[in-house]
Amino acid sequence: MALKIVDACVNCWACEPLCPNGAIHAARPHFLIDAGMCTECAGDHADPQCAEICPVEGAILDANNEPTNPPGSLTGIPPAVWAAALAATAVGSSR
Amino acid sequence: MALHVSELPEHPPAGGCSAGRCGTDPARLAALPEDMRRRVENHPCYSEDAHRHFARMHAAVAPACNIQCNYCNRKYDCANESRPGVVSEVLTPEQAVRKTLAVAAAIPQLSVLGIAGPGDPLANPERTFATFRLLAEKAPDIKLCVSTNGLTLPEHVDELARHNIEHVTITINCIDPEIGAEIYPWIFWRNRRVRGRAAAAILIEQQQKGLEKLVERGILVKINSVMIPGVNDEHLKAVSRTVKAKGAFLHNVMPLISDAAHGTLYGVMGQRAPTADELARLQDACAGDMQMMRHCRQCRADAVGLLGEDRGDEFTMEKIAAIEVDHAAALARRTAFRAQVAAEREAPRSIVETVATAVQPLVFHRPAKAAAGRAVLIAVASKGGGMVNEHFGHAREFLIYEVSAGGARLVERRAVDIYCRGSEQCDEETNALSRTIRVLQGCEAVLCAKIGIEPWGRLEAAGIVPNGEHGMEKIEDAVMAVWRGLLTTGQLGRATDGRLERRISA
Numbered sequence: 001m002a003l004k005i006v007d008a009c010v011n012c013w014a015c016e017p018l019c020p021n022g023a024i025h026a027a028r029p030h031f032l033i034d035a036g037m038c039t040e041c042a043g044d045h046a047d048p049q050c051a052e053i054c055p056v057e058g059a060i061l062d063a064n065n066e067p068t069n070p071p072g073s074l075t076g077i078p079p080a081v082w083a084a085a086l087a088a089t090a091v092g093s094s095r
Numbered sequence: 096m097a098l099h100v101s102e103l104p105e106h107p108p109a110g111g112c113s114a115g116r117c118g119t120d121p122a123r124l125a126a127l128p129e130d131m132r133r134r135v136e137n138h139p140c141y142s143e144d145a146h147r148h149f150a151r152m153h154a155a156v157a158p159a160c161n162i163q164c165n166y167c168n169r170k171y172d173c174a175n176e177s178r179p180g181v182v183s184e185v186l187t188p189e190q191a192v193r194k195t196l197a198v199a200a201a202i203p204q205l206s207v208l209g210i211a212g213p214g215d216p217l218a219n220p221e222r223t224f225a226t227f228r229l230l231a232e233k234a235p236d237i238k239l240c241v242s243t244n245g246l247t248l249p250e251h252v253d254e255l256a257r258h259n260i261e262h263v264t265i266t267i268n269c270i271d272p273e274i275g276a277e278i279y280p281w282i283f284w285r286n287r288r289v290r291g292r293a294a295a296a297i298l299i300e301q302q303q304k305g306l307e308k309l310v311e312r313g314i315l316v317k318i319n320s321v322m323i324p325g326v327n328d329e330h331l332k333a334v335s336r337t338v339k340a341k342g343a344f345l346h347n348v349m350p351l352i353s354d355a356a357h358g359t360l361y362g363v364m365g366q367r368a369p370t371a372d373e374l375a376r377l378q379d380a381c382a383g384d385m386q387m388m389r390h391c392r393q394c395r396a397d398a399v400g401l402l403g404e405d406r407g408d409e410f411t412m413e414k415i416a417a418i419e420v421d422h423a424a425a426l427a428r429r430t431a432f433r434a435q436v437a438a439e440r441e442a443p444r445s446i447v448e449t450v451a452t453a454v455q456p457l458v459f460h461r462p463a464k465a466a467a468g469r470a471v472l473i474a475v476a477s478k479g480g481g482m483v484n485e486h487f488g489h490a491r492e493f494l495i496y497e498v499s500a501g502g503a504r505l506v507e508r509r510a511v512d513i514y515c516r517g518s519e520q521c522d523e524e525t526n527a528l529s530r531t532i533r534v535l536q537g538c539e540a541v542l543c544a545k546i547g548i549e550p551w552g553r554l555e556a557a558g559i560v561p562n563g564e565h566g567m568e569k570i571e572d573a574v575m576a577v578w579r580g581l582l583t584t585g586q587l588g589r590a591t592d593g594r595l596e597r598r599i600s601a
Contacts, residue, residue: 014218053159053288056170074163
């Protein structure tokens with residue numbers, strides 16, 4: 001069981017110092033979690049710390065490849081509204 | 096993010112400078128206790144006067160944030176926008192110090208290094224304090240400051256004091272958790288993401304505690320507040336009274352920047368920004384109790400240069416690598432520059448003192464009731480340095496002066512295009528000119544170094560007198576000369592602008 005950082009990551013460093021296992025490291029194009037070291041914070045914290053602080057929806061996936069922070073869960077922007085905004089403007093890559 | 100807010104009182108200001116509405120203008124600066132004057136007189140973000148002379152830079156060493164604000168999108172990598180929270184490259188502390196030293200060698204006006212993001216400096220304490228420690232060893236003359244959301248401020252006050260930080264800005268948008276819940280969707284607190292009202296309550300408590308501890312330590316605190324129409328605009332008056340009572344030095348009420356293309360909740364959901372007039376009214380309403388800052392330029396988290404200019408492009412890490420710096424010579428140039436500014440300041444100050452002894456302390460700011468000619472708003476295109484020195488067509492903002500027989504006073508600045516609006520609107524000069532003319536609404540003249548024939552005609556048609564005769568003159572002298580010209584030609588008979596009438600009758 002391990003979490004995974006994917007390309008929505010904006011390299012903000014927030015998660016890196018919180019990992020109790022030192023499993024997160026800076027990399028390009030985005031930060032990475034060493035799956036062999038990740039415990040999902042079991043035994044250390046009630047919730048996985050990287051997923052708790054990550055500001056970007058969809059940037060961290062759980063062991064089932066589901067986003068720990070699904071669309072709309074952090075910004076409060078309803079996914080349908082976001083999709084409409086994407087279509088109407090060049091926001092594109094901002095999330 | 097680097098945005099931070101709060102506001103002040105309910106009584107309309109008395110006229111002139113009597114109630115402190117002039118913030119930190121030179122006369123006000125002269126009236127401060129000596130130790131406080133010394134601490135703000137060279138800091139462009141704390142002193143209206145200093146921002147004409149001195150430059151600041153922000154080092155983008157703090158990418159992580161521990162809260163989410165509805166006006167922020169954590170995708171911060173845009174080179175074409177100028178707003179808090181946006182940077183082009185995040186630096187390590189070592190890179191930040193190398194960059195600061197290169198800038199300090201090239202720009203002797205540099206007096207301040209601030210850390211303002213792109214996340215929160217105190218959510219990245221190791222990186223922030225390492226930058227301060229390294230820079231203090233190499234350039235101890237550069238003042239250090241931080242701008243924080245306040246969540247972890249109380250636990251860092253001692254360390255801020257150890258690093259001789261004399262200026263801290265806290266963004267306070269509310270003191271009521273119900274309102275806070277509409278501004279902050281979540282915070283990260285004690286290893287958990289906390290949401291809604293509970294999150295806002297924690298943040299507010301930490302901000303207020305941090306403010307109190309800083310004041311106890313004698314650190315100057317500026318409160319930034321983002322004015323969000325319909326959310327916290329009225330509430331900011333109460334915020335202002337509260338932070339003033341706790342000893343904050345300066346309150347900076349800034350307009351929300353909201354654009355769907357920024358991908359923020361407010362932008363996407365259509366939350367509007369305040370108009371220039373709404374902002375000015377709120378600043379006026381808050382000015383009775385506290386010094387207000389009116390020269391804020393809402394800079395990027397990696398801005399370099401005088402307020403209102405950004406020379407960050409000249410100092411990318413790539414370009415810095417090629418620069419050889421003679422640190423001793425650079426320090427000597429900065430020291431000489433500061434001595435020169437101090438000497439220039441001595442002259443006007445002694446005039447103020449002379450007038451004061453003649454029992455007319457307000458003469459420079461408050462027209463006598465019988466004075467001939469009404470007050471008018473005059474716009475100025477300036478690149479900084481207190482001069483009329485910008486081409487009309489190049490101006491990204493205009494300084495708006497209220498000018499009357501009693502003198503000239505900067506009352507606001509109006510941005511033309513503070514941030515990128517998307518490619519479809521670029522390069523449309525006609526539209527850009529229309530926008531600029533709209534921005535100048537209420538002004539009766541505009542001063543610039545040069546101006547083209549087309550804008551000249553369009554301005555005249557809009558009832559705004561273009562004037563390019565005072566290029567490279569000091570702004571105060573130039574606007575007074577133009578005002579006297581309007582008076583002589585009989586154009587100052589009656590007020591034409593509602594807001595100005597209100598200001599004058601107040």
